[in-house]
Amino acid sequence: MSGKTPLIRLQAVSKSFGPVHANRDISLDIEEGRILALLGENGAGKSTLMSILAGQLQPDAGTIFHDGAPIELTSTDKAITAGIGMVYQHFKLVEAMTVAENIQLGHGGGMWLNWAEINDEVRELAAFYGMKVDPGARIADLSMGEKQQVEILKLLHRRSRVLIFDEPTAVLTPSEADNLFATMKLMVGQGKAIVFISHKLEEVMAIADNIVILRRGEVVDRVAAAAVASTVELAERMVGREVLLEVDRQAVEPRQIVLKVEKVAGDGLQAIDMEVRQGEILGIVGVAGNGQKPLVEMVCGLHRPPAGSIRLLGMEWRKFFADQKWDLALSYIPEDRQGLATCRNLDLVDNFLLTTRGGFVRGPWLQRRQAEEKAKRLIDEFDIRPPNPQALAWQLSGGNLQKMVLAREFYRKPRLIVAEQPTQGLDIAATEDVWRLLLEAREQAGILLVTGDLAEALALSDRIAVMFEGRIVATFAIDDREHVARIPQMMAGLEITA
């Protein structure tokens, strides 16, 4: 680290949510005129760290220094005053108002605003940083790239010195992304500090000065971008090599095919072929955003595959989802527990019934009392807290809610399980429980495991498929050491010719 006092320094910052360490002992420097990339999978603690810097969350421990002096960012106002600004993935703009009005919003000022002057200021600022934004244009008429420029102008106009970008290229076209990078370079040239959060390896390599890699809430690596030889090396550093937890995994004889995907394409996917047999776990690994989401949504019936065929339990996709049985079929354990797998304002019994209701029906009637008995037993068995079936879903912590979802889904005795980031946000003990459950479930089910945590994929999978840019670049058995060793290369998109 350079001798200069960094603009912002985090020292041993920690933040826990219940038993989960979202951030643990994080120390890093945000320096003037430098771009710092924060790299890590979903759930690695990036967004918690950002929220701390933005004054939305208070750390449990650790200190934040601003220009060398300790500062407490107890509110978003304080963070703004300290010159910290965020460009969120989902823009915070008023669509019906103009560019200049959005930039002026929240600025205070007197009763009367001199719009001519504000417009001039905005125009000058935009021109200086090479942006082509008309201050009088309505936000609703702008492209995503232009809206993002407005967000940046908002920060520049209030003289933010630290600009934090949360996956800024996710919504941009490639040429808009190039423009953004050019603007970023200009801004650091003016002495701004930039934090760039992404999991796109090439972008990080192209733009960052320093790279900090987070995994499971901790800084696992910090390196100067110049010292990284290739995206492959970066991928290796990101996924790590050591397996954190060992589980006792005995092979189960694979039996009939429960999922067969043939030539599925569209929505960013290209000619996906794969099959899952009862008795095995197929782990899909890859950097997030390489097609895992659309693939899972098609397999689980949320979206019709635009091309190709998906067969579940021997049935055609359309037929399978037209009259899906509640048990002995498909269980989907989604990444989004709060929004997709549960109803936040319903109690645990109702949430238990959400996918198991088919088992508690007599004629038109729902046998809620029986369901409550079952739910109580599962709450006990899975140690869900609070152990109260009348608790509403939103009152549970993420880990407990996940246990509730798992309890429910295993209760259905599925024959195909799609588990998406099943241990994200769970503490170690809960993670081990989930792993044990998934391994046990192989007796009766085939499991498609989609995870960003390579350690998890290696610990559980019988076979691994690596996804990159909507394709499955390779599928191999877990004891194929040669391939396993090259997973990082494949995740970074390098063709393997071995």
Next chain:
Amino acid sequence: MFRVRITRRQEPRGWSSWFVLGAAVALSLVLSGVLLSLRDISPLTGLAVLFKGAYGSRFAIEDCLIKAIPIFLCSLGVAVAFRLQIWNIGAEGQFALGAVGATWVALTFPELPGPILLPAMILMAALAGGLWGMVPALLRQRLQTNEIIVTLMMNYIAILFLDYLVYGVWKDPTSYGFPMTSEFPPQAVVGKIGSTSVNWGLGHCLVLGTVVWVFIRFTRIGFELRAAGDSVRAARYAGIPYDRLVVLVMVISGALAGWAGFLEASATINRLQPSIMVGYGYTAIVVAWLARLNPLTIAIASFLLAGLRVGVENLQLDLQVPAAFGGILEGLILLTVLAGGLFTSYRLSVRRS
């Protein structure tokens, strides 16, 4: 300087939420008292006249019950749709169509005996109201239209259609030019309970209210409604046929409003005429919100808001307060109760800064 922090409550309020409700209603009464005093009427006298007019005599209470019947049925239907977060504000139009459907049966088959004629009228009323409610549901699915706007617009179509019938083809030739159909045959009229002036529609309310309550609470579809009303995404995830539920709730909603239209035409005015439309369908929305979509509390709120209508008539006679005062009071109650929701679901803490 004081700063108020608003945070979401972790535990919902228990009994004290009733206190908030009471305070909200009290505040709306105070505000309407201010309105009365602007007309140089003592607020206390005014409110006393209002309450005495509404609940001060057997005749008044019977009148309240008569008016509560259509409000209750419309509100029951609206509440079913609201559960799914489908904002049906078309009870007024569905009510009109129900009255039209029932009238068509009564005028076309006047010779049928009561036990056949009345069920046929009910069926036709529910069918007409239900189909009228189904249209916005289908438009919403096929063309992504907003059901709030469509149901509202369709109210005007329905009311004008009713007008067209009573001013034209259905006009009673002996009515001296008044826009009304001829009176229903006696067997097409729902009778009164004992010696009271309240009709047996009250019994219909009791049965239908129970049926809806049982349906929402104990059936599989009722559960699916509650789940999908909380989260459409979770419903799709769980394989709940959301689109079909939207159609279903709109049909149920419309059928109940149509049933109310039948009762009003048959029991209260014994014929079809434009004065059947007095805004019960809109009051029903207020009632459903006040009652938090629960059938039992809908019954209570229907009775109270019916009382408001009856009481205002008294206020008009005794103190020459315009009839619009009733609408104002109704709106004030809704606003204050909605605003009171802030205190039930959020915690406010005041800090010195």
